[in-house]
Amino acid sequence: MELFTNKLMMKNFLFTLVLVLIFTSTIGQVAPDKYFVAFTDKDNSPYSIDEPLEYLSQRAIDRRDRQGIAIDEKDLPCNPSYLQGVAQVGVTLLNPTKWLNGVTIYTDDSVKVILILALPYVKDVLKSPVYQPKPNFEKSFFAREASMVFSSRDIAEPGSGASYDYGNGYNQIHMLKGDELHDMGYSGEGMVIAVLDAGFTNANTIAAFDSLWDNGQILGSWDFVNTGPMTFDQHGHGTSVLSTIGANVPGELVGTAPHASFYLFRSEDTDSEYIVEEYNWVSAAEYADSAGADVINSSLGYVDFDDPSQDHTYEDMDGNTTPVTIGADIGASRGMIMVNSAGNEGNSSTYPYLIAPSDGDSVVCVGAVDGNGDYAPFSSKGPSSDGRVKPDVLAQGSGTWVAFPEGFFAPSGGTSFSSPITAGMMACLWQANQDMNNMEIIAAVQQSGSTYENPSDTLGYGIPNYVDANNILTIIESGNTLLEENISLYPNPFRDQINISFDSDSQGEYVVELLDVFGRILYREYYVASGNDKLSLDGLSQLADGAYVVRITKDGKTASRKLIKCQSISLSH
Numbered sequence: 001m002e003l004f005t006n007k008l009m010m011k012n013f014l015f016t017l018v019l020v021l022i023f024t025s026t027i028g029q030v031a032p033d034k035y036f037v038a039f040t041d042k043d044n045s046p047y048s049i050d051e052p053l054e055y056l057s058q059r060a061i062d063r064r065d066r067q068g069i070a071i072d073e074k075d076l077p078c079n080p081s082y083l084q085g086v087a088q089v090g091v092t093l094l095n096p097t098k099w100l101n102g103v104t105i106y107t108d109d110s111v112k113v114i115l116i117l118a119l120p121y122v123k124d125v126l127k128s129p130v131y132q133p134k135p136n137f138e139k140s141f142f143a144r145e146a147s148m149v150f151s152s153r154d155i156a157e158p159g160s161g162a163s164y165d166y167g168n169g170y171n172q173i174h175m176l177k178g179d180e181l182h183d184m185g186y187s188g189e190g191m192v193i194a195v196l197d198a199g200f201t202n203a204n205t206i207a208a209f210d211s212l213w214d215n216g217q218i219l220g221s222w223d224f225v226n227t228g229p230m231t232f233d234q235h236g237h238g239t240s241v242l243s244t245i246g247a248n249v250p251g252e253l254v255g256t257a258p259h260a261s262f263y264l265f266r267s268e269d270t271d272s273e274y275i276v277e278e279y280n281w282v283s284a285a286e287y288a289d290s291a292g293a294d295v296i297n298s299s300l301g302y303v304d305f306d307d308p309s310q311d312h313t314y315e316d317m318d319g320n321t322t323p324v325t326i327g328a329d330i331g332a333s334r335g336m337i338m339v340n341s342a343g344n345e346g347n348s349s350t351y352p353y354l355i356a357p358s359d360g361d362s363v364v365c366v367g368a369v370d371g372n373g374d375y376a377p378f379s380s381k382g383p384s385s386d387g388r389v390k391p392d393v394l395a396q397g398s399g400t401w402v403a404f405p406e407g408f409f410a411p412s413g414g415t416s417f418s419s420p421i422t423a424g425m426m427a428c429l430w431q432a433n434q435d436m437n438n439m440e441i442i443a444a445v446q447q448s449g450s451t452y453e454n455p456s457d458t459l460g461y462g463i464p465n466y467v468d469a470n471n472i473l474t475i476i477e478s479g480n481t482l483l484e485e486n487i488s489l490y491p492n493p494f495r496d497q498i499n500i501s502f503d504s505d506s507q508g509e510y511v512v513e514l515l516d517v518f519g520r521i522l523y524r525e526y527y528v529a530s531g532n533d534k535l536s537l538d539g540l541s542q543l544a545d546g547a548y549v550v551r552i553t554k555d556g557k558t559a560s561r562k563l564i565k566c567q568s569i570s571l572s573h
Contacts, residue, residue, distance in 0.1 A: 045079045047076045052075065066435070078101060090112055092106040167401070178466050186429070188431060196285065198266065199232075199238050202407070208243050208249055209243075236404065237299070256420075260424065303343070341414070342390070367459070379415055443566060446545060448464045449462035449464050493566040511524065514551075
């Protein structure tokens, strides 16, 4: 019996050794390694949907409440016992992600990955190798921006609005009519913007951001690459990005939301390019959500990697495939406005298309124009691979004035800068219309675009006019008893049908009209209600996304209600 037991133990040992050798032969060539550990569930968690203050700030909860968004399982952090179990194997935990329910880890021992795979609550372990940094490596997304040459047509004259002297930054805000929104008193006060980027070198010392620090507008920062406090010496890209929103140096540069507050997060490792950065991005976006951010700007994007096996394809740009896009759409479902660069691939002969996560159906993909408002050829093209309009909107990304980490102001280029210009304007518009939800803000901005009625693969819905967008959002809704007490309209937002319900007291002849925001009547019906009736306005799928008005008239009294059409925007929360 003892001999049999020893032989069985030896057989099991040899079998395990073979598995280890097979496993390590496929992944052991490169060290050190990073991995994403995906969990099976969130069962037996100490966190509860009923106690959200344990993992969400009050501001994050308030943002959900205003938009009617319920707390759900995606909001629950990863089960701490699962994280502890993975750590006890002897690996280093990096960044957990509750939305994707997993954690990135570091280990140079592939055998420990086998042990993690054997844990009952681990669904999968995805490899994301990290190679030694390449000499003078620069991510192509950034390298294209650094190599741009600007002509005189890109660089506009300095200018001043009634409220701010924008200096050389005047053109990039004036083409959006953002200076007029500022003059109305909306410059981002009370709004929180999270900036996800590659680093913010000297952003804590240069004059461009003195007012942000002096006024307590920098709410926090974190480095998700090195998993520690921000050191403000990793990369200058985020510094320039932040300046287009938050700089406040009269006569030099005033950003699009100089009175907003900010979180600064580093999720991008510029020494290499691997899919682990997408998981960093999602973890950073979760932090922004939990802290109560209203808007996220990401001047980052992913398609090609140092390991070609990780590369994305155009077919992946369908809004549902890449980890970063999945995370971005979840962020939108939490009630934030997600703004992302379209990419700088437009001149590529092999891949001129948008980059993730700008393909997300709830992500605002921002392309670039020059100082004259003409398409910048480097700006990535749409549509998404499933046929949705991309980019969503445009802003100046060629000859854009920014602050550099060395402290001077100069023109730069790339969708890296058209995106934050847009994020700042979105924050100002939302400040002016705080009772609206994130999708209503996005729809109004799209509808104000210069090519809204004829979108294209290069221009999308065009250059927005934020004064027009504000007008769309502030259509007067009459509150008389005709509509308030007797009639209800739903759903809002709608896709292809509007239902109008009359209660038992609603009797008589009504005129029902559907109007666009310019007052043009698109649909009119005369309806005689006898009580407890329902009228459906059908066949509306061909209408463009945006704001509309249902006007109901009876006996000379008129009531109006604004509704939002969202055919191409995900409404799932």
